[in-house]
Amino acid sequence: MTETKDRSNFKKILKNSTVAGLAVAMMVGAVPLVVLNAYAEPVTVTAPQVPSFSDVVAAVQPAVVSVRVQSNIQNTSNDESNFSFNFGGRDFNDLPDDHPLKRFFKEFGGPGGPGGPNEEARPPRGPKGHGRHEGRLRPTSQGSGFFISEDGYIVTNNHVVDEGAAFTIVMNDGKELDAKLVGKDSRTDLALLKIENPKQKFTYVKFADDEKSRVGDWVVAVGNPFGLGGTVTAGIISARGRDIGSGPYDDYLQIDAAVNRGNSGGPDFNLSGEVVGINTAIFSPSGGNVGIAFAIPASVAKDVIEKLKDGGTVERGWLGVQIQPVTDDIADSLGLSEASGALVVSPQAGSPGEKAGIKQGDVVTAVNGEPVKDPRDLARRIAAFAPDTTVDVALWREGKATEVKVKLGELPTEQASATEGTEEDAAPAPAVEQELANLGLSVRPSEDGKGLAIVDVDPDSDAADKGMKAGETITSVNNQEVSSVADVQKVVDQAKKDGRTRALFQVQSESGSRFVALPINQG
Template identity: 65%
Template sequence: MNMITRIKGLFSVKSALQASAAGIIAAGVIVSGVPQGLIAAHADPVAVQAPQVPSFADVVGAVSPAVVSVRVQTNIDETADNGNGFSFNFGGEGFDQLPDDHPLKRFFKEFGGPGFDGDGNGRRNPHKMPHGKGHLRPTAQGSGFFISADGYVVTNNHVVSDGEAYTVVMNDGTELDAKLVGKDSRTDLAVLKVDDKAKRTFTYVKFADDSKVRVGDWVVAVGNPFGLGGTVTAGIISARGRDIGSGPYDDYLQVDAAVNKGNSGGPTFNLSGEVVGINTAIFSPSGGNVGIAFAIPSTVAQGVVNDLIKNGSVSRGWLGVQIQPVTRDIADSLGLSEASGALVVAPQEGSPGQKAGMKKGDVVTAVNGEPIKDARDLAKRIAGFRPGSKAEVTIWRDGKSEVLSLTLGALPADQTQAQADEQQGDEQTQPSTDKALAGLGLSVAPAEDGTGVTVTDVDPVSDAADKGMKQGETITSVNNQEVKTPEDIEKVIDKARNQGRPKALFQVESQEGTRFIALDISNKG
């Protein structure tokens, strides 16, 4: 159809419409703009029949009275802080002790500043600028929740750790003073007790069995993000057993409910209103929520909280050895069929492990017959015992299993991973002549103090370089045999090759501590 045909068609349609309209007018009258005999069309509203997502309102309504905000105050000595990173110290005097004609005082009176309410009238605001000894100022704010009718509150250790006074703010705005019952830095948990002279009965919540929580289950987080008390967010369990490097007992639930600063210490609930986790950390390049938050599992929290309420501290079993994971390379170097267990880097002098005969290079494969998956598993397993408990520890040494019987000690309050207490050798040192270890990409020389072999050079394209070995580090043993010369290393490697092992286990010491590295020895050079 060409353009002319289209235009003719339009005139034909128009003529037909005019004829129809004339007929309608002839047949009747027009009422309210609608020809008689015609009915005005009305569109129906959109209505979608779709599955309805369950509401969280019932859960939130039930648990919200049990969730609180936690405010922490700390003593500030003489130095006043305006909250923006600037501190002012006037020889022990407060800002308001300055003469009225002092230029600093005139400036802040005019423009508002620390110690003033900002309206230019110079009125003192003690909350903005405490001064002198004995004055408290707010330093932290987080979340928490009641776990008993008489006012025990659970929160994070990092919320209250530096505090000297604590205030619990309920969801109806009621403020109550609280005392610190106990705290545990290793699990980042703390317990407060409300000082309630009215002896009221508080709404409280209970811990769930988080072993029944599945990845994908709905959860609801309630807390105090950015000081906005009573904020509710929802999401799902994203993962279980997360190790974020915060401590030896990491076993976090990962959730994608929005968690931000101020949510710390707040609860994450299942749809039955039970606490499945306690929010403690977020992963955030920006500092705000990106959908990755970590919560302490309820079963971990429950045991710690009970100990804190009963004793004010947590008692844990102590083995007293520094450990590291067993990689596939390390397993090959030791003749282990699986890359599991915990490699002993060094037993601490006088520790239960050292007394029982544990040595560096041993691999702990089981405790009381239960297999150990990795170093973190061993740390949690030992911590689960009470001090004084008897334990049977299975180790792998020199290509075979042994069982050591021991009595666990008590983990010291500030115990960190034990460092090796190496004895300094008094043997005459060998001449410091560099020697290349064929096929390993290493040049070594006897250490000046006789305690091992110093790495003098590392081939940048070698397996040793890939594993992080550096010039200046000291090799103290290979396959758990002490070495003092390059010839010692070669003998041990030759023996391992004759046994058909593709790797050799090097113990390496540096300023950062001791570690084990498994190097490929299949290439004879």
């Protein structure tokens, strides 16, 4: 009776107690009692899944290639007199034949050695499929590219292929193919290659619609960084419309996908496998990736590549005026309601703009009815037209809106852009120095009688803040030529009567001409 009661009590203890991490064995009568270990369940978390890029990569990777470039390296002269060696006052030829230095040079290109002055000249040999070239072909650069057609057209950067003489395309599977240069465009840093004698159809990709690309969208960069072909990185579009100072057509996408040297010319894909941009530059203090890369937008690339494919060159419209941004101060001095458009510093002699009647001090506000935001916007709009196209250019002139028709010319090969003009020297000549009241400027008439040479600038003045310096010349105020302090004062007084708070000074320096708006309501 007592044994039965003890067994019942022990069962109650086990039922009401938790024993963790212990093994208990007891004998109750003749039956052993065992308590097993208790363990916690493994941690599991249910969380939103980040989209995988594997499907995109699998689809587009065969279309992305590595681009290897070789350039001509001119052979050195075979004239032995060009080789000079002095050892202890003796010439190379004075050394004994068994001298270690003489043996070294014979083996590695010195006089009497392979390729040295005493060896019979041999014609240089180019790589297979490229024939013979002047000089020797040496690897000079490598980058990335991608197919845009099944018959072998490849897009890359101009700076990757520039000055190249032979081009090798390395496909994702390691296969190497020869390519030729179809055309290149330095202003947008784009180039087009073509596989020579293609014997297969290639996987290719297409350009995306820029209007659908937004800041914050995912991008997948595929390329050949540091020669490591087939590398994939991912990020987002960080910004649009970036100007990095590389030219008048800067309109880059900024992305934060890891881009390094060798990625140049490589594509950035959206999640639909379309090319949204072409990598062209990185911002990096160290030379490596810091999360700021710049890509040529698909819309720019598509237009340029089509022109290269058709004729190997890109023809752009040319207006021929030097322009600068319209700041708030300049807009106020000209009576504009907002700071937009492009201020004409000067039309170039004989240019389409000059022939159409565009004058210095005009503000280009629209082209064919489309508003112009700034000088870069104007440069891109004009460049998008073919030469000989007639366009309507809206202007703001002397406080009124007007319009002229311009038959565009062709941007000259060496013409930098619509934003660059001719330089003129403006040297001050000895004359009586005078003060421009309340402007912080000391001036005197220029040597040729056109304008006022700046002799001194008050460092605490607005003129100094706007970058005006001694040695520069004031050529006009509010688009009226001035040659004396009295001329300036007359224009300023009239501006005050018109309710203006600033006057627009045209300043000539060694680097060109520009407009500066200065306050005139002081004192």
